[in-house]
Amino acid sequence: MSLDSIHPVFRSTRSQESTAMGVDIERKRVRRARQDGLPNYPQQVVCTAKGAAAKNTIELGLIVSGLVVGLYLFACIESVMNLPALSTTRHLGVNLNMANLGSRGSQANIQRQTAEHNEDSSSALSPPFATWPVAFKEEVDNQETIVHPGDLVTEMTVPKFWSAPLHNKRQYTREQAMQVGTCSEPDPVTGSHVRGDKCPPEKRTIFIAIASYRDFECRKTVESAFMRAEHPERIRIGVVDQIVNGEDVICDEPIEPCEQNPNQALCKYRSQVDVYEMAAHLSIGPVFARHIGDRMYRGEYYATQSDAHVSFTQNWDSDIISQIEATHNEMAVLTTYLTDVQGSIDEKTGASLRKTRPIMCNTYYEGGPQGLHLRHGSQPERFPSIHGSPQLAPWWAAGYSFSRGHFIVNVPYDLYQPMIFQGEEMSIGLRGWSCGYDFYAPERSVCFHHYAVGKNAKIRSKVKHFWENGDRYAGTGKKAMARLLGIVHMNPEVDPSYWNHVEEDRYGLGGVRTPEQFYELFGIDVVKKTTQGHLCLLVDEGNGRLHKMATPHLREDGMGIDYDNIHFRWEDPHPNEK
Numbered sequence: 001m002s003l004d005s006i007h008p009v010f011r012s013t014r015s016q017e018s019t020a021m022g023v024d025i026e027r028k029r030v031r032r033a034r035q036d037g038l039p040n041y042p043q044q045v046v047c048t049a050k051g052a053a054a055k056n057t058i059e060l061g062l063i064v065s066g067l068v069v070g071l072y073l074f075a076c077i078e079s080v081m082n083l084p085a086l087s088t089t090r091h092l093g094v095n096l097n098m099a100n101l102g103s104r105g106s107q108a109n110i111q112r113q114t115a116e117h118n119e120d121s122s123s124a125l126s127p128p129f130a131t132w133p134v135a136f137k138e139e140v141d142n143q144e145t146i147v148h149p150g151d152l153v154t155e156m157t158v159p160k161f162w163s164a165p166l167h168n169k170r171q172y173t174r175e176q177a178m179q180v181g182t183c184s185e186p187d188p189v190t191g192s193h194v195r196g197d198k199c200p201p202e203k204r205t206i207f208i209a210i211a212s213y214r215d216f217e218c219r220k221t222v223e224s225a226f227m228r229a230e231h232p233e234r235i236r237i238g239v240v241d242q243i244v245n246g247e248d249v250i251c252d253e254p255i256e257p258c259e260q261n262p263n264q265a266l267c268k269y270r271s272q273v274d275v276y277e278m279a280a281h282l283s284i285g286p287v288f289a290r291h292i293g294d295r296m297y298r299g300e301y302y303a304t305q306s307d308a309h310v311s312f313t314q315n316w317d318s319d320i321i322s323q324i325e326a327t328h329n330e331m332a333v334l335t336t337y338l339t340d341v342q343g344s345i346d347e348k349t350g351a352s353l354r355k356t357r358p359i360m361c362n363t364y365y366e367g368g369p370q371g372l373h374l375r376h377g378s379q380p381e382r383f384p385s386i387h388g389s390p391q392l393a394p395w396w397a398a399g400y401s402f403s404r405g406h407f408i409v410n411v412p413y414d415l416y417q418p419m420i421f422q423g424e425e426m427s428i429g430l431r432g433w434s435c436g437y438d439f440y441a442p443e444r445s446v447c448f449h450h451y452a453v454g455k456n457a458k459i460r461s462k463v464k465h466f467w468e469n470g471d472r473y474a475g476t477g478k479k480a481m482a483r484l485l486g487i488v489h490m491n492p493e494v495d496p497s498y499w500n501h502v503e504e505d506r507y508g509l510g511g512v513r514t515p516e517q518f519y520e521l522f523g524i525d526v527v528k529k530t531t532q533g534h535l536c537l538l539v540d541e542g543n544g545r546l547h548k549m550a551t552p553h554l555r556e557d558g559m560g561i562d563y564d565n566i567h568f569r570w571e572d573p574h575p576n577e578k
Contacts (some may be wrong), residue, residue, distance in 0.1 A: 125166045125176070127409070130299025132182040132193045132205055134236055136274045150284040150418040150473040159276065159295040165410045167435050169511030172410065174557045177330050180406040181205070181301030184234040199301065201321050202230075207300035207405065208237045209293035210251075211286055212308035214244065214464045217450060218251035219266060221310045222273060224447075226265035228350050230315040232272075238296030239275045239308075242283040242466070251275055251308070283466040284418035284473055286398065287427075291413035303408045305401040309450040309460070311341050314350030316446035320402050323442055326389045331437045331560035333403040335396050336360055337379050338449035342456065345448060352445060356381045359441035360395035361539035365529045366422065370481035371491070372529045375422045380536055385544040390440035392547040392561075393539055394522050396429030399449065403437070410435050414484070414507040416500055419470070419477035423484045430488040433518055435510030436560040489515040490526045513563055521563070523570040532572040 136142070136159075148154035166176055178196030185203045186193050208225055212218040218239065226232045241251040252275045258267035266273065276292055283289065290305065297303060302321065313319070324334055336358045344354050362377040376395060384391060401407075411432045417424070429439070452460035482499040485491035487508055509515070519525070523532025539546045553562045 125164075125168050127163045127166060127180050127299065127406075130162075130180075130182050130194055132184050132234075132300075133272070134274075134298045134300075136238075136296065136298060146415070148282060148284075149288060149416050150282070150476055154282065156282070158292055161295050161412065162298050163409050165412070165506060166406065167410045167510050167512075169509075171512050172331070172406070172436055172559060174330060174559055177404065177406055177559070180299060180409065181404065182299050183301065184231075194299075201325065202318065203234060204301035204321065205234045205236065206302045206304060206317060207297050208235065208304045208306065209290065209296065209408070210237060210239045210306060210308050211242075211289035211293055212239060212251055213242045213283055213286075213289070213466050214248045214280055215251075215308040216249040216463070218308040219249065219253060219255060221306070221308055222251065223255070223265045224310070224312045225316075226269050226272075228312045228314050229317040231317060232265070232269060235269070235317065236272045236298075236300060237274070238293055239273065240278060240289045240292045240296075241275050242278045242280050242289060244280045248280070250277075280464075281469060281472065283469055284476070285420050285424075285466050287413055287417040287420045287424045288415070290398075290424075291415050294408050294412040297405065297408055300405050303401075303403055303405045305398065305408075306447065307338075307399055307449060309463075310338065310400075310447045311345055311450070312350075312447045313345060313352045313445070319444060320442065320446045323390050323444065324402060324404075326443075327438075327440060328558055329438055329554055329560065330404060330558045332390070333396065333401060333407055333432065333437050333439050334390050334442045335401040335439050336393075336399075336441045336445075337376070337397050338400050338447060339381060339445055340451045340453060341448035342454050344445070352448075354445055356383055357441060357443060357445050359391060359536075359540045360393045360397055360439070361536040363395060363535070364531055364533075370420075370423075370477050371485070373423050373481060373485060373490070374426050374524070374531070376425060380540055382540060384441075384443050385540060386547050387443070390442050391540070391544055392550055393439050393441050394518075394535070394546070396425055396432060396439050398425050398428070400447065402442075407432065407437060410510070411437070412506065414487075416502060416507070417480040417484055419473050420480050420484060423481055426488060426490070427484045430490075430515050430518060431507075431509055434488075434513050434515060436512035438561050492526060512560070517563060520569055521566070523572070532570050534572050534574055534577070535570060537573065538570050 142160050143157050144160050145155050146158055148156055163180075166172070166180070179194065181196070181199070182193045182205045183195045183199035183203045184193075184205055185200070187195050187198075210218065210221060218241065222237055222239070225237060226235060229235055239251045243250065252266060252270070252273050254261070254264045254266040256264060258264065262268070274296055276296065278289070278292075293305070302324075304320075320334065324332055337360065339354060339356075339358055344352060346353055358379045358381040360376065360379055362379055363374050364377060365372050366375040376397070411428055413424070414427060417427065420427075432439075450456055450460060452463075479499060482491065482494055483501075486494060486496060486499045487504065522535060525531070537545075549568065550561050550563070550566060553565055554560070555562050
């Protein structure tokens with residue numbers, strides 16, 4: 001017999017014993033009162049029925065009492081139902097001014113207010129606690145086990161996400177955005193490191209995510225990011241280092257011993273570098289590596305993604321922050337393919353030697369074993385046609401991305417896309433656009449890429465790539481591409497049951513814009529697999545037509561461009577020309 005079945009018996013027995021004991025106590029009290037000459041006031045009033053008439057009277061009384069109680073409850077419920085709806089923007093502790101609430105509305109108004117209340121409540125997702133500096137290595141319970149998405153067998157321990165996506169498939173609010181982002185200097189009154197846009201720009205923290213595959217220049221990239229920053233104390237770097245132990249250079253190993261050269265970044269700022277080391281044979285492409293990098297984010301104000309072979313310019317951190325703030329768009333993402341480093345940086349001063357900048361506007365359909373998909377081509381590099389602000393562009397680039405931290409919270413890399421390379425930019429770009437984010441080319445480049453060209457061709461060509469694992473994970477990329485394209489509505493010809501739909505709430509679309517709006521605007525036919533060419537004429541050449549057409553529709557609160565009132569479709573003005 002279970003304890004649950006025993007407890008009711010005990011309660012019943014105790015009730016009977018208590019009644020009998022109460023009668024004995026009352027009798028003793030009466031006798032004691034008589035002996036002491038005290039009045040015999042009753043301690044309990046007990047009603048008993050004598051005769052049938054009395055019994056009927058009691059039953060009638062019970063019925064009347066029930067009716068009274070029922071009417072009372074009905075009146076209470078009616079009163080509550082007819083109270084005016086309160087704004088969900090109020091917080092506990094805020095004074096409520098009944099004079100401002102208005103008179104009782106009609107039943108239709110009440111239903112409308114209730115629906116608005118439910119919608120606002122369900123969208124008000126809050127981020128977790130964040131502070132600075134980040135003690136990533138000392139966090140308690142910050143890891144979880146996943147199954148490797150390539151072999152579907154190997155169990156891997158990875159960092160937990162700092163937060164689930166916060167947009168909830170609705171327009172992200174400024175209030176929500178201001179809850180994401182730490183300040184290196186706490187609020188002088190509250191002591192909180194989360195201060196929203198009240199945090200001075202020079203105190204806003206930056207997270208840099210670097211995915212490295214057996215790359216000897218990874219640690220040089222880390223060194224450059226810290227040593228050329230104006231405020232290195234507010235920078236934290238998360239590296240996913242995919243290496244063969246004993247063969248490859250470790251990303252967080254100083255170039256020289258710290259005893260010999262303690263001023264190296266990997267000596268001075270070692271506590272601000274977190275590395276997730278992965279055996280190279282488990283690598284299944286940049287999507288998975290950058291997925292783990294997104295898991296290392298811990299609420300910094302800005303988030304950067306770059307390759308592992310990049311050199312930064314002097315004071316790059318202050319420069320790029322001033323550029324993103326110049327957009328006045330909380331949902332801005334500065335992104336582009338980087339220019340080659342050769343001839344781009346003054347080695348003595350660290351200053352950029354370039355007056356031009358690249359912008360994302362060329363794309364076309366490409367075929368292959370994984371099926372037809374869009375691929376970005378080489379991008380034009382010209383003098384900016386928009387001055388004083390980054391320039392609006394349609395595409396997102398994986399090689400460089402700078403945004404508010406909530407971008408990688410709301411649009412994390414998909415865990416279930418093994419062996420994907422070309423498609424990653426379509427996935428993040430279209431998912432981000434659907435969440436309300438807008439992509440801009442920086443007006444000035446703040447870092448440059450080490451390509452395997454010119455004098456770097458020989459040394460860079462020796463760096464291996466994840467494709468060396470192609471045979472190990474053969475066939476996984478095709479279904480991964482079907483999932484990638486299916487999520488962004490780019491393969492309507494494929495039966496949705498063919499691809500994996502797991503965790504689409506986390507890795508799927510937002511609810512601000514649809515992919516179809518994007519395809520309509522920029523001339524992409526996902527059925528015929530064609531694009532309207534010469535898109536750069538709209539984006540970059542001339543006077544920056546796209547920028548001037550769309551940016552006036554920036555929402556008043558700065559939460560992205562409202563495309564609902566932009567009715568436009570790009571058509572190639574020179575269809576017979578390449």
